[in-house]
Amino acid sequence: MPSRLSLALALVLSTSLPAQEVSSPDGRLSVTLDLSPGGALSYRVTLEDTLVIEPSPLGLESTLGSFSSGLTVGETATAVIDEHYTLPNGKVRNVHYQAHELTATFANRDGNLIDVVFRVSNTDVAFAYRLPSGEIPRVTIERESTGFDLPDDATAFVTWQAPPETGWMQTKPSYEEGYLIDVPVGTDSPTELGFTYPALFRLGDQGWVLISETGVSSNYVGTRLADPTTDGLYRVAFPQSGENGGIGDATASASLPLLTPWRTITVGRTLATIVETTVATDVVTPQYEPSIAYQGGRATWSWLLWQDASMNETDQRTFIDLAAEMNYEYVLIDALWDTNLGREKLAELVAYAQSKHVNVLLWYNSNGAWNNAPQGPRNRMNSAPARQAEMAWLQSIGIKGLKVDFFGGDKQATMKLYEDILTDGNAYGLHFNFHGATLPRGWERMYPNHMTSEAATASENLVFSQGFCDGEAQRSTIFPFVRNPVAAFDYGPMVLNRRLSRDQASGTTRRTTDAFQLATTVLFQSPVQHFGLTPNNLEEQPAFVIDFLKTVPTRWDETRFIAGYPGKLAVLARRHEKQWYVAATNGEDEARTVSLSAPFLAGQTLTLIHDQSDGSAACDQITIATDGTFDLALAPRGGAVLSP
Structure with a gap:
């Protein structure tokens, strides 16, 4: 259902900006936007009488000039957002999103315009930059000035960024690092590369703040938080040049007009606000209609405990039978099926599974040339001709979804690969689970065949x-x-074997x-759950566990x-x-x-x-x-x- 916008326009003609404020529908959460005498933008966030984000910088550095200083005021507009939408495979099904919006327009020294857009709901702040069309039809964003200044006494729950081309077969960064737990703000990451989203902060006994990002598509990069200053300012950082095997730029280039991804700040007195937020999907829109009604479900999965050696016909039939016994919707056939089974045998297994009312999910390597992960199938998902031919064959034999692995970065080129895989897959009725992958940023709504991702x-x-x-x-x-408040999380839960x-x-x-x-x-x-169940568990566990x-x-x-x-x-x-x-x-x-x-x-x-x-x-x-x-x-x- 489209948003119902009630617009109230107000011209601001001075060269300085009187503080502009936008508050939540219930009036408890507010954002104040300021412009300094030197033309630098900042914002602050207040929950009732508590300053939860201290004055923090805004702005971009781009080929259209600097939007971080030397700005002058254009006009402002306000709007009321009132929208209902459905998440068929989410943590909540029916969402009613209500927010107040402030759009403030500024001009830089080169005469180019930027809109700063804030939306404030009762629990969340979301903001983005919009660069309108102009004489120059394209732009490259080189970096951002955006930051989040947490109160000095706050503590952080954050996971650090990995250096590029590290880890197994140079597959990192893949959002699979450890956590710093309850550390003072201002604490650097062990890699000195900052932290990935989401980042959780405790404000003493005043509440909680979750910072994340949503709405990333092929027209931008995925960002992270750089190591903070000693007093708790976390700035937005772009990808490292070595990500994605060094392929692609670490900047963002796009045609105009451009709406950047939304940065999100979820604020509450208790963790209920954090757990129950829907801001990651509230501020994005579907990029296409689903070609079919994509269905979640439970899956058996031999690889977790039986590992590579289980990629043979006998063991895969065993796990198909296990799925049928458990009334599960899926079985996941993991890596190496291309060499250990072959395409003809795979088609036979798919037919066997379907005869048992079980559908098959299938593993693929994302490569390309961005890491050395040897597992196959390789070179099927990385280019449009190969990908579309493969997906047409997958559809013909009855495959319902894919697990695609080993991406390794947040560059624009990588984000485009995610989008291309999802878009092509929708044409063939395939849904997706990404592993060795970035945090999905609003993708459950943007791309309706995105089911889940690992990203931890x-x-x-x-x-x-x-x-x-x-x-x-x-x-x-x-x-x-x-991790889970902002997107589905394919952890692969539930192992009952004592020795793994x-x-x-x-x-x-x-x-x-x-x-x-x-x-x-x-x-x-996660709408698709890959359980670590093995056949012996049916005999070892009491009936109430299996039921x-x-x-x-x-x-x-x-x-x-x-x-x-x-x-x-x-x-x-x-x-x-x-x-x-x-x-x-x-x-x-x-x-x-x-x-x-x-x-x-x-x-x-x-x-x-x-x-x-x-x-x-x-x-x-x-x-x-x-x-x-x-x-x-x-x-x-x-x-x-x-x-x-």
């Missing part, structure tokens, strides 16, 4: 590193408050409880925060149709009992799967009190899940 340290690392297993519980309480291998006699050792693992199926939101895994949804109508603190505890509720699910994980090494309040569950009787002392799961019925309160006992690195 996901479950595959449990197999690679005992240290990652040791830290699994703590990370489970970070992702729901930092096929024979369970070798490999890394899982440190979390079974109830914890079940909770992650709800805690981590839960047969019925747990992957698409949600509503998401609510109940309790938590990043690094310590996460408790979230998600609703599918009329049924609520609650997931809790304990990120610490000590047992705890948490007293919770969820008035929307008042009086309901739910099934509770919880921890036992040996790490296995038990099942009971629990009736929530009439005031919505209840207690959960969580083992060290344990969890619980409530379901209908």
